[in-house]
Amino acid sequence: MLLKASLLLISLFLLSPVPVLAEEPDWNDYRAVLNHVKPGNKNDVKLMLVDYPAIKADGSLDKAYQALAAFDPKRLASREERLAFYINAYNILALKTVADHWPVDSIKDVGSLLKPVWDKPAGQLGGKDVTLGKVEHNILRPMGEPRIHLAIVCASVSCPDLRNEPYQADKLDAQLDDQALRFLNNSGKGLSVGHDRIEVSKIFDWFEKDFAAGGGVESFIRRYKPDLPALKIDAAINYDWSVNGTP
Numbered sequence: 047m048l049l050k051a052s053l054l055l056i057s058l059f060l061l062s063p064v065p066v067l068a069e070e071p072d073w074n075d076y077r078a079v080l081n082h083v084k085p086g087n088k089n090d091v092k093l094m095l096v097d098y099p100a101i102k103a104d105g106s107l108d109k110a111y112q113a114l115a116a117f118d119p120k121r122l123a124s125r126e127e128r129l130a131f132y133i134n135a136y137n138i139l140a141l142k143t144v145a146d147h148w149p150v151d152s153i154k155d156v157g158s159l160l161k162p163v164w165d166k167p168a169g170q171l172g173g174k175d176v177t178l179g180k181v182e183h184n185i186l187r188p189m190g191e192p193r194i195h196l197a198i199v200c201a202s203v204s205c206p207d208l209r210n211e212p213y214q215a216d217k218l219d220a221q222l223d224d225q226a227l228r229f230l231n232n233s234g235k236g237l238s239v240g241h242d243r244i245e246v247s248k249i250f251d252w253f254e255k256d257f258a259a260g261g262g263v264e265s266f267i268r269r270y271k272p273d274l275p276a277l278k279i280d281a282a283i284n285y286d287w288s289v290n291g292t293p
Contacts, residue, residue, distance in 0.1 A: 069121045069122075070122070070127055070130065070131065070214065070215060071113060071114065071117040071131065071134075072113065073110075073113075073134065073212035073214075075106060075109040075110040075112075075113045076110040076113070076114075076134060076138060076212050077211070077212060078104075078106040078109070078110070079101050079106045079107050079110050079138075079141065080208065080209070080210050080211065080212070081106075082096065082097040082100045082101050082106070083095070083096050083097075083208050083210060084097070086292065088203050088288065088290070088293055089203055089286055089288055090234065091203050091204070091232075091234035091235055091286060092232060092234055093203055093207055093232075093234075093235070093290060094207040094208050094210075094290070095290060095291065095292050095293075096141065096144075096201070096208065096290055096291050096292070097291070097292050098141075098144060098145050098148045098149075098289075098291045098292070099148070099292075101141070101145060102145050102148060107138075107141055107142060107145055110138055111138055111139075111142050111169060114134070114135055114138050114169075114171070115169060115170045115171065117131075118172060119131060119171060119172045120172070124215060125189065126215035126216075126218045126219075127215040128189065129186070129189060129191055129194070129213070129215075129218060130212075130213040130214055130215045130218050132181055132185050132186050133186070133194060133197050133198055133213045134212050134213050135171055135181060136178060136181045136182060136186065136198045136199075137198060137199050137208060138169075139168040139169045139176070139178055139181065140153065140168070140178060140198075140199060140200055140201045141201065142168065142169055143156055143163065143166075143168050143178070143201065144156070144201045144289055144291070148291075149291075150289060151288065151289060152202065152287045152288055152289055153200060153201040153202060153287070153289060154287050162179075163178065164177060164178045164179035164182075165177050165179050168181075178200070182194075182198060186198065187253075187256060190259065191222070192253070192256045192257045192259075192260060192266065193222040193223070193225065193226055194222075195249050195253050195256065196222070196225045196226045196229045196249070197209075197213065197221075197222060197225045199290070201289055201290050201291075202285075202286065202287045202288065202289065202290055203235070203286040203287070203288045203289075203290055204235045204247065204248075204283070204284075204285045204286040204287070205235075205290065206225060206228075206229045206236075206249075207228065207229070207232075208290075209221065209225065223270075226266075226270050227270050229247070230246075230267060230270050230271055234283075235247055235283060235286070236283075237267065237271065237283075238283060239274065239275065239277070240277075242277065242278075243277050243278045243279070243280050243282075244274060244275070244277050244278065244279045244280065245280055245281075245282045245283050246263075246267065246279055246280070246281050246282075246283060247281065247283050247285070248281050248282075248283065248285045249281075250263045250267070250279075250281045251281035263279065263281075264279050267279060
């Protein structure tokens with residue numbers, strides 16, 4: 047009887063599906079890309095400028111993309127792992143979109159009136175073709191984290207800046223808070239206090255409903271900038287779509 051019970055337990059163990067351990071990608075190739083992102087100024091806006099010729103010439107971007115495309119997103123277990131992965135994925139695919147068409151004045155020039163760049167295939171994730179629009183609107187936004195809008199970078203001057211490090215699940219919350227603060231401290235594209243109003247990026251207008259769960263745009267902004275004067279907040283800073291590459 048004991049032998050039969052032991053054999054039954056062994057059989058059940060062998061037939062049970064083996065759990066897949068959660069795993070984030072190795073972002074070392076992406077780190078090599080980010081080594082070519084440096085502080086600079088373009089069109090009178092302070093930003094992190096990308097040396098697109100360099101990331102094309104040394105192969106770092108191609109390696110980062112190949113590593114990204116080879117990774118199976120099903121291995122991601124937690125919400126933080128998925129957020130970090132898809133934020134990095136969006137940023138790599140945006141860089142690739144510009145680099146593949148370099149030189150280009152704006153990422154929007156890659157698309158057309160009938161088919162904007164956001165709707166054109168940007169690469170593969172999990173073995174499937176994806177667009178930048180799909181990563182942003184179908185994957186990231188439904189996860190309910192408004193700070194993604196200050197972390198994904200559409201390769202333009204007025205976009206939030208690329209960090210000098212990949213996003214990682216174990217420090218994602220701190221990274222996103224830091225991104226929000228950096229963006230709001232940049233008067234050229236994030237927030238500027240005027241005489242009778244506070245001007246902020248049009249991002250807060252375009253994605254206003256994504257900030258509603260946390261009390262709305264104004265509540266979000268004042269959480270990071272508690273000393274702002276009691277002025278009307280207006281999403282009126284001009285959005286510069288010039289590419290975030292070195293002049």
